[in-house]
């Protein structure tokens with residue numbers, strides 16, 4: 141049994157100098173092409189594997205031993221995000237949160253949220269129709285999705301509260317997106333640095349972490365306290381309301397799990413997906429034309445597409461999957477972790493190993509997707525459709541995304557409403573710049 145192959149390692153520092161600084165998924169994909177489905181890298185004595193192939197990710201991460209998350213010093217411990225559903229280790233707190241969220245937004249519960257989704261999409265279209273020429277659809281969309289998630293999670297509807305909670309969540313998310321990438325902060329490589337006093341030169345990161353932790357606590361506490369005052373009576377229902385009813389929560393001792401669980405739902409990946417959709421419509425006008433024809437044929441002119449029409453719109457469905465495949469919103473997923481030794485084919489994966497799935501890399505696997513750089517919804521239609529991204533874009537095993545059903549509802553509703561109302565084009569002779577970057 142051997143370690144999987146990977147970049148050259150040196151004593152003590154391992155392969156730290158090979159670790160990519162940005163757009164890590166592109167370099168990881170090159171490693172997969174060079175070394176194979178699973179790549180091992182030693183980072184300052186930490187074991188890391190990159191899973192760059194669908195079957196490797198599926199086999200390894202569906203195994204319950206890979207259900208943990210690595211202990212991220214900066215994002216998890218110092219910024220205080222290790223109690224969120226997304227970063228919590230596989231412990232009792234995580235299991236309780238996951239159970240609550242499943243009951244609050246499982247498939248049936250998600251159906252009850254459809255009116256909120258429909259209203260959100262209609263309000264978004266309305267604000268675009270009211271816009272002047274200089275209006276930035278991007279900001280209008282981001283605001284719409286952000287407010288929508290807070291309404292759905294907490295049942296908060298006051299405009300000033302929504303603005304405040306969205307701004308806070310956006311701030312925290314930006315920090316998280318940056319801090320979660322290994323190498324952004326030295327303390328992740330040298331955990332001992334966390335004991336430096338804040339005033340010492342070089343310990344500025346601790347001040348920054350303390351300020352972010354305060355924002356994290358506000359993001360978790362403030363909307364929760366506001367929403368709990370009216371939780372039993374709020375209409376339409378919220379995830380918080382469903383959980384409090386199903387778990388008969390009327391005392392404070394269960395508040396810890398519920399507030400962290402609901403506070404983890406700020407899933408703005410939907411916004412990234414919708415932005416990618418707009419770009420695809422600009423670059424592939426024939427795809428947009430086919431979608432318009434399908435809507436006209438199935439829904440008819442003058443009628444607005446509804447949830448019930450979803451199954452009758454295969455081309456719109458294929459556009460949604462192709463949007464998620466073409467530029468997956470979370471290109472490297474969220475790292476998994478195992479405390480015990482694992483095996484994959486002839487390879488041994490050491491205990492205490494972090495695993496990244498290169499989700500972006502899966503989307504570029506030319507054994508699975510023909511011409512992967514091309515946006516082509518047709519690949520999911522016809523007698524021999526290619527592998528649906530549903531299998532990998534929401535992650536793997538027991539840590540897979542809890543918001544996938546809900547995200548698909550929103551994508552369907554917004555995409556069909558946008559296509560129904562608009563022809564998406566850019567002014568003639570304007571170059572289209574394609575740039576994808578992580579936050580910050």
Ligand code: HEM
Nearest residue numbers: 225226405407409473474534535536539540541542543547
């Ligand atoms: C297109 C939209 C979305 C995509 C592509 C997406 C993708 C993902 C991925 C790749 C993971 C990591 C899975 C793993 O570790 O294997 C994840 C986890 C998660 N997602 Fe999503 N997500 C989306 C929308 C949402 C939404 C709307 C919500 C909330 C309403 C949400 C809540 C979460 C949570 C809480 C986790 C952590 C689960 C855990 O660690 O137990 N996501 N998502």
